[in-house]
Amino acid sequence: MIFQPLLLASLALAAAATEYKHFDCGTDVDAATKEFMSTLNDLHTDEKAGSPAARAAHLARDDANTPIKVDAVFHIIATSDKKDDITSDMPQKQLDALNTAYAPYKIAFNLLNITWTVNDAWAVGAGADDLAMKKGLRQGKYSTLNLYFQTDLAGSVLGKCTLPSSIGPGTPAPSVYANDGCSVQAGTMPGGDVDGYDQGMTAVHETGHWLGLLHVFEGNSCAGTGDFIDDTPVQSTSTDGCPTGSPGKDSCPTQPGMDSVHNIMDYSTDACYTGFTVGQVARMRSMWGMYRSGK
Ligand SMILES: *[C@@H]1O[C@H](CO)[C@@H](O)[C@H](O)[C@H]1NC(C)=O
Ligand SMILES: [Zn+2]
Numbered sequence: 001m002i003f004q005p006l007l008l009a010s011l012a013l014a015a016a017a018t019e020y021k022h023f024d025c026g027t028d029v030d031a032a033t034k035e036f037m038s039t040l041n042d043l044h045t046d047e048k049a050g051s052p053a054a055r056a057a058h059l060a061r062d063d064a065n066t067p068i069k070v071d072a073v074f075h076i077i078a079t080s081d082k083k084d085d086i087t088s089d090m091p092q093k094q095l096d097a098l099n100t101a102y103a104p105y106k107i108a109f110n111l112l113n114i115t116w117t118v119n120d121a122w123a124v125g126a127g128a129d130d131l132a133m134k135k136g137l138r139q140g141k142y143s144t145l146n147l148y149f150q151t152d153l154a155g156s157v158l159g160k161c162t163l164p165s166s167i168g169p170g171t172p173a174p175s176v177y178a179n180d181g182c183s184v185q186a187g188t189m190p191g192g193d194v195d196g197y198d199q200g201m202t203a204v205h206e207t208g209h210w211l212g213l214l215h216v217f218e219g220n221s222c223a224g225t226g227d228f229i230d231d232t233p234v235q236s237t238s239t240d241g242c243p244t245g246s247p248g249k250d251s252c253p254t255q256p257g258m259d260s261v262h263n264i265m266d267y268s269t270d271a272c273y274t275g276f277t278v279g280q281v282a283r284m285r286s287m288w289g290m291y292r293s294g295k
Contacts, residue, residue: 022240023197023267026160026183027209029218033165040214043286044228047279067106068288072098072145075115075137076186079123082151085193086186093190094149097200098207101264101273105281107211113139125183126154135178142167142295145210146181147203149189158194159184159202161209164291171295182206188270196241201270208265212287213280215267216260222252227265231279233257235266242272 029037074091095111102108115137122133125148138146153159161182168176187194188202214227217235226234236251239261243249249259260266262274276284 023202023205023238023269024157025205025209025215025267026155026157027163027206027215028160029163029214032163035166036163036212039287039290040212040228041225043283044225044230047230047282065106067108068285068293070107070109070145070288071112071140071143072109072147073113073115073139074111075117075146075148077117077119077123077125077133077137077148078151078186079120080118082123082186083118085151086149086189087191090189090191091149094147094200094203097190098204101201101204101275102207104275105284107284109145109207112144115139123150124152124154125150130154130183131179134181135175138174138178138181141174142172142177142180143292145207147206148181148183149186149203150183151186153183153185157185158188158197159206161206163209163214164212164287166291167295182210196269196271199270201264201273204273205264208276208280208284211284212291213265213276213283216263216265217251217267222255229277229279229283231277232260232263232265235259238267239272240267242269 072095074094076086076091078086091114095109098109117137119133121129125133133148134146137148140146159182162180182203184203184206185194186192188197188200190198190200192198215238216227216232217238218227219225220236222234222236226232234252234255234257239249239259243261249261251259261268262272264273264276265280
């Protein structure tokens with residue numbers, strides 16, 4: 001009988017690890033550099049200038065047809081308890097999900113390497129463990145997308161990512177950008193155990209941040225600058241699940257447009273996401289060119 005409370009406790013722990021009622025992302029605009037925020041503002045001002053035709057031309061101008069190829073490295077970091085949960089086919093399926101989501105925008109990911117680590121502290125990545133993990137594992141250059149798939153990601157979030165920042169001229173040492181990359185709850189990979197978020201779209205969303213996008217509900221307000229993108233309707237709340245029915249979700253009814261519940265930069269379920277807007281794609285392409293390409 002003495003074993004029973006222990007058993008119950010460990011069962012409760014196992015269940016808690018995969019219980020996410022809704023998507024939550026820890027990407028923090030407050031942590032973005034001043035320089036990045038001022039770039040956002042400049043790009044936004046540029047896009048709003050002139051007639052609708054001039055704006056359309058501006059968006060189209062961003063070499064929308066030039067393919068972008070992004071090198072990527074995936075890191076799988078598991079606790080010793082969960083080291084067998086992430087099977088060897090999952091990273092390839094995750095790569096497929098990433099490429100399928102970005103293919104319409106001519107952005108492709110080339111997987112250079114996969115690393116496998118068993119480390120109880122890094123699999124959580126709380127506090128200083130986050131940077132220690134990245135310092136230990138990051139590969140490639142500033143233009144290399146490093147995705148850390150952690151079985152017990154800290155902060156009750158499914159993912160979090162760094163936004164681009166200026167790393168200075170030339171080729172700075174990797175230590176300058178050691179922190180760069182995205183953490184993703186490993187159970188969100190295709191075949192994972194996070195209900196509603198198991199098609200790899202968390203990594204797709206986080207990669208959007210890595211390429212310079214904010215949430216479509218950024219600022220949680222119907223006023224202000226929001227996501228600094230002109231063609232995503234103003235939205236003041238994140239979306240849970242996948243609202244259907246009519247009228248649709250509209251958190252800013254006095255402003256044009258309904259909420260972007262199918263947009264990858266909202267918090268909807270994986271199956272609900274359909275893509276990015278023309279403005280978001282132009283933004284990612286601009287940011288790639290300004291911050292990461294060739295770096
Ligand atoms: C892949 O990562 C391992 C470390 O886990 C490293 O030893 C190896 O050199 C890397 N391979 C390439 C092609 O970068
Ligand atoms: Zn996010």
